[in-house]
Amino acid sequence: MHELKKEEEKNLNFIEEIIEADLAAGKYQQIITRFPPEPNGYLHIGHASSICLNFGLTKKYPGYTNLRFDDTNPVTEETEFVDSIKEDIKWLGFNWKNELYASDYFGKLYEFAITLIKKELAYVDDSSSEAIAALKGTPTEPGTNSPFRNRSVNENLDLFARMKQGEFPDGSRTLRAKIDMAHPNMIMRDPILYRIKHAHHHRTGNAWCIYPMYDFAHGQSDSIEEVTHSLCTMEFIPHRELYDWIIEKLEIYPSRQYEFARRNLNYTVTSKRKLLQLVNDNHVTGWDDPRMPTISGLRRRGYTPESIRDFCDRIGIAKRENMIDVSLLEFCIREHLNNIAHRRMVVFDPLKIVITNYPEGQVEMLTSEDNPEAETVTYRELPFSREIFIEADDFMEVAPKKYFRLAPGQMVRLKSAYIIKCDEVIKDAAGKIAALHCSYIPESRSGSDTSGINVKGTLHWVSVAHAVSAELRLYDRLFKVEDPSSEEGDFKDYINPDSLQVIGRVYAEPSLLQSGFNDRYQFLRKGYFCLDRDSTANQLVFNRTVTLKDTWAKEQKKG
RNA sequence: UGGCCUAUAGUAUAAUGGUAGUACGACAGAUUUUGGUUCUGUUUGUCUAGGUUCGAAUCCUGGUAGGCCAACCA
Numbered sequence: 001m002h003e004l005k006k007e008e009e010k011n012l013n014f015i016e017e018i019i020e021a022d023l024a025a026g027k028y029q030q031i032i033t034r035f036p037p038e039p040n041g042y043l044h045i046g047h048a049s050s051i052c053l054n055f056g057l058t059k060k061y062p063g064y065t066n067l068r069f070d071d072t073n074p075v076t077e078e079t080e081f082v083d084s085i086k087e088d089i090k091w092l093g094f095n096w097k098n099e100l101y102a103s104d105y106f107g108k109l110y111e112f113a114i115t116l117i118k119k120e121l122a123y124v125d126d127s128s129s130e131a132i133a134a135l136k137g138t139p140t141e142p143g144t145n146s147p148f149r150n151r152s153v154n155e156n157l158d159l160f161a162r163m164k165q166g167e168f169p170d171g172s173r174t175l176r177a178k179i180d181m182a183h184p185n186m187i188m189r190d191p192i193l194y195r196i197k198h199a200h201h202h203r204t205g206n207a208w209c210i211y212p213m214y215d216f217a218h219g220q221s222d223s224i225e226e227v228t229h230s231l232c233t234m235e236f237i238p239h240r241e242l243y244d245w246i247i248e249k250l251e252i253y254p255s256r257q258y259e260f261a262r263r264n265l266n267y268t269v270t271s272k273r274k275l276l277q278l279v280n281d282n283h284v285t286g287w288d289d290p291r292m293p294t295i296s297g298l299r300r301r302g303y304t305p306e307s308i309r310d311f312c313d314r315i316g317i318a319k320r321e322n323m324i325d326v327s328l329l330e331f332c333i334r335e336h337l338n339n340i341a342h343r344r345m346v347v348f349d350p351l352k353i354v355i356t357n358y359p360e361g362q363v364e365m366l367t368s369e370d371n372p373e374a375e376t377v378t379y380r381e382l383p384f385s386r387e388i389f390i391e392a393d394d395f396m397e398v399a400p401k402k403y404f405r406l407a408p409g410q411m412v413r414l415k416s417a418y419i420i421k422c423d424e425v426i427k428d429a430a431g432k433i434a435a436l437h438c439s440y441i442p443e444s445r446s447g448s449d450t451s452g453i454n455v456k457g458t459l460h461w462v463s464v465a466h467a468v469s470a471e472l473r474l475y476d477r478l479f480k481v482e483d484p485s486s487e488e489g490d491f492k493d494y495i496n497p498d499s500l501q502v503i504g505r506v507y508a509e510p511s512l513l514q515s516g517f518n519d520r521y522q523f524l525r526k527g528y529f530c531l532d533r534d535s536t537a538n539q540l541v542f543n544r545t546v547t548l549k550d551t552w553a554k555e556q557k558k559g
Numbered sequence: 560u561g562g563c564c565u566a567u568a569g570u571a572u573a574a575u576g577g578u579a580g581u582a583c584g585a586c587a588g589a590u591u592u593u594g595g596u597u598c599u600g601u602u603u604g605u606c607u608a609g610g611u612u613c614g615a616a617u618c619c620u621g622g623u624a625g626g627c628c629a630a631c632c633a
Contacts, residue, residue, distance in 0.1 A: 037633095072633080137629070139629065140561045141629095143629090183562090185561095186561095186562080186628055187628070261565085321565070321566085321626060322570085324570070324583095328570075328583050331582090332583095334596095372596080415592060417592095419592095456594090457592095458592045459593090522595080525594080554594095
């Protein structure tokens, strides 16, 4: 009798370890996390990882997750982005406990600033942006104190109130923390807390003309919400010291910040700035272009939320630099789609076949499974007749050794139909193949095959008289190189000019006329497709989500 | 030439002082009415030099490599 190793595989990531330790120590009864996007762009696959982390943690452990928009910079933020972000999170399958905005806390934040001023830990600086930069020092040299650093509490209080009143123009004054201009961490060299911006805010309108900086909003927002584990990416590591400093001086709820490495996907870019450029310069049709690594782009492309969650799960969370191979993302979507997509037949590049021994004018309805992988298999009907289309590259006049498709004198199975044999190649005046004359084996009909014939190849096909036309959009990677940002010159120089290939007219089986926007299809032997929203009553448009694995193509490339 | 972070197979991620494992990829084979799926097998790894220890991917020290920090961005 052998022993089954039933040890529970824990495999926790480092954040889960921290949380389990905190929970075990009784530090918290429940954990609270937050997802804190700035509403200045669309969410991308990197955000999906953060969303799955933050929301996933509070599904696994007791607690909840807030959605908090980090909207402290009115000039870049818009309601359009707020709406898209909410839609994307919901689509991914997560629900936030509270929908919050950093701007909800502007009043409290203002009071926090006054507290700091009263404690002589903040001062109003009249220095220009340039002067502040000049006195900041460098990583290797200490900075110099501002001449305004030692103003009295009363003067600071008065000036700060007048900043709020709108007495001063943009950029003329700031509120700064009084910490240490020689601090080895440059973030701690009297960081700016508030700046003057006479700008309209998407939520507070014109109520404010001073706005808190990230560092003076994020930690306190976490604290107000009693966020226990505030998770962010590694570039915020130096900010943690300031995050803790502010919380300590204000004596408020001690949220803790933990950092993880942002995820990078190869052959694309995930930086809002760069994605915005692609949109603005019309390299793509919009934020939801199916080639974009945005959530909305992936959605339109045909990715499912399940596949994206699975992907985020598989790549994990750690602290080291990474470049994730897009083949893993493709594996995840193929795996899901293989289970749920309905099989359909579509001929991309038609070659006409006349089945010479099939009665003229006869049409018979054949049944074919929607998905052989399904627990309970359902079926559809499709018409078969004397003239059909097959894929042009499923025929070769002179076939190589391991070619399983059609060739003169050879036999193949037509999927869910009959075995046919190629008898004659019909050519036009120019010597180009115009059609094939084949004969079918009547007793080889799928489901009731008594022919005893075994063929190696099975082809997809469409009845000529019943074919419906559709447009196909085939996508390839957006960039020609793995990491466009690290290449010489501008990242846009490395855009793949062939990332979109449109096939204006393909021949589809008639059942595709019933396609809905949420339907997922596998076009047999071709790939996974979904209906694009550009479709109209007269024109079906399908996006290719991902190809099928094609070991034959690989074989040919080798040969 | 300051401070901080990181280093395990091609990629990503485990192993928490005790047999270096998993997934993807790649390669080979079996099955297949999709050259898909499924199944089986193979391949490749602890950055480096010391130290502590019976024992080090893990702890310590030095080096090397990569990343982050000098927006009134987040």
